[in-house]
Amino acid sequence: MNLRALTRGDAAVAGGAVLLFIASFLPYWSVDCGNSRYCTSTNAWSTALFPVLPSIYLLGIAAAVLILVQRFQGPAAANRQVLGLRLDQWGIAFAVAALWTSVWSLGGGGDVAPGLGISAGHSFGAWLGLIALIVVAGAAAAGPLMPALKAPLVTDRPAVPYQGGYPMPGQPGHPGAPGQPQPGQYGYPAQVQDPAFGGQPAPAGYGYPAAGQPAPAPVQDAAVAAPQPTQVAPPQAGAAPAADFQPFWFAVPAPRQLAPKDNPVGAPVGEVVPGTWYLAVEQRGTALVAQLPDGSQGVLADTTGIQRG
Incomplete structure (x- = not known):
């Protein structure tokens, strides 16, 4: 209910x-x-x-x-x-x-x-x-x-306790929140990578040539050379959850049904409606695992046109 x-x-x-x-x-x-x-x-x-x-x-x-x-x-x-x-x-x-x-x-x-x-x-x-x-x-x-x-009777964002492992936007500890340092500002760690491990040196960082000096030729070492990136096909709806997924709030433009988490082709277990914000707790390819206000979860296969919070 x-x-x-x-x-x-x-x-x-x-x-x-x-x-x-x-x-x-x-x-x-x-x-x-x-x-x-x-x-x-x-x-x-x-x-x-x-x-x-x-x-x-x-x-x-x-x-x-x-x-x-x-x-x-x-x-x-x-x-x-x-x-x-x-x-x-x-x-x-x-x-x-x-x-x-x-x-x-x-x-x-x-x-x-x-x-x-x-x-x-x-x-x-x-x-x-x-x-x-x-x-x-x-x-x-x-x-x-x-x-x-x-129109839905209740359109405000549900007060669902955040259960993810990442801070929500606007909360302390999240880049972009008030009072938090931004990349390149004082107090924010510089994104400097060691060239010895395949990274690119940051301007004025370690291993980066100063202004007016020629850049040294890259050293090719088979023992420490970084592997070349490979083309990976996008995961499908039944694929394993993304390891680097960060939960976020979203809203849908039209009513859409949720499938069971363990059986994406089974009978619907819920519905998401416009005007209400839902929490995406997991990503499975192009599909999302959405959490309803009562705590139940289901797979949203159609994610076209959704609005992120």
Whole structure:
């Protein structure tokens, strides 16, 4: 269960369901008898108003639960169907049916006995329930279509403790952090290599000719000559982890699924979505091992267009 997979549309569905539950306890039908103390009001839980409760309020709450359950299950439940429909599709159908029933139930009312000053009508519990159902049905139906409702609910960088062996950018001990010396500045070790071991001498360093003097000819010694670099093919997605890999934060431009670490062709174990920063803890060729906010890890095979943090 990944709570960060929720969208703004899902939050609107959940809020509408809570509002609908509260409205069920408020007066649905009221009778006004003037100054008489025997007239009262009743809510949707009264048996006298059956089937208002199951066909409007409980049906709308069940619709919101189905939609959120489908969202919590993530991409693993994308193809699961019940009688030919996914859970979120059933939820949208239930929400529309509850809204349709609520609209028709608001008909009627008015004067019951005009001569006695007795009148009856729907109270604010019925109208509040109608508004809540409009929110649930509207957010459920328009959520996959409107960019404002498809946006992630939480977009800040997750507070995941750093588990790598290298300091993060901006922290003490990392080149480029405030107060840290830069290459070539005072206090930073000069990158001087010994020519005897195949390195190139730095300007004004040991073994480097001074200005105006000719450079000595290189000495070829088979015992200490440096090996020539060879062309190495880039590792594939299933290759061993890179030894010099440094963990980093990244974000994706579109939702992408994560494969299991031990079986890259297996069923997805998670999903990365835009607007959230994830930690890359390992590199396998062109693929990355990403860590989700809940601590689980998976292989991201498609790394095109990712943004480094």
